[in-house]
Amino acid sequence: MAGARQWLICVSLSAIADISSGIYCGRAFMSEIGDISGMKQDDWKIRLGNALKERDMSAREVSLAAQLNAGYVHSILKTDRDPSVDHLRKVCKALGVSLSYILFGIDLEGDQEETLNLLMSAPAEAREGILKILRGMLQAESQA
Numbered sequence: 347m348a349g350a351r352q353w354l355i356c357v358s359l360s361a362i363a364d365i366s367s368g369i370y371c372g373r374a375f376m377s378e379i380g381d382i383s384g385m386k387q388d389d390w391k392i393r394l395g396n397a398l399k400e401r402d403m404s405a406r407e408v409s410l411a412a413q414l415n416a417g418y419v420h421s422i423l424k425t426d427r428d429p430s431v432d433h434l435r436k437v438c439k440a441l442g443v444s445l446s447y448i449l450f451g452i453d454l455e456g457d458q459e460e461t462l463n464l465l466m467s468a469p470a471e472a473r474e475g476i477l478k479i480l481r482g483m484l485q486a487e488s489q490a
Contacts, residue, residue, distance in 0.1 A: 411440035
């Protein structure tokens with residue numbers, strides 16, 4: 347019942363007009379790859395497939411290593427099914443590739459990706475505060 351109440355108070359943010367993302371308790375969350383704007387539908391599938399080949403791993407092997415259903419990776423590669431961001435993150439970890447590379451073709455270095463992940467995991471108010479601090483630091487450096 348708690349899940350049903352959650353969706354009643356959510357406001358859809360998805361570009362694909364579904365209820366896969368919304369605002370809950372003042373914090374936005376994103377659950378579907380289709381919610382990520384600017385990403386071409388099949389580019390991430392091509393990069394994911396290439397990563398499997400480069401590492402000589404089967405889709406089943408990666409699915410199991412990511413603690414998902416054995417056919418999960420195969421199903422997202424071969425069908426129109428989009429993975430949740432959380433599941434794709436697990437798949438990327440099992441493959442040893444960055445989520446940013448699979449989604450956007452941009453391979454961030456470890457500390458950059460960690461910073462981005464931490465920033466995106468923080469509440470909106472904290473992100474705003476961190477951005478203000480960083481902008482202030484950069485402005486002070488440029489004036490010095």
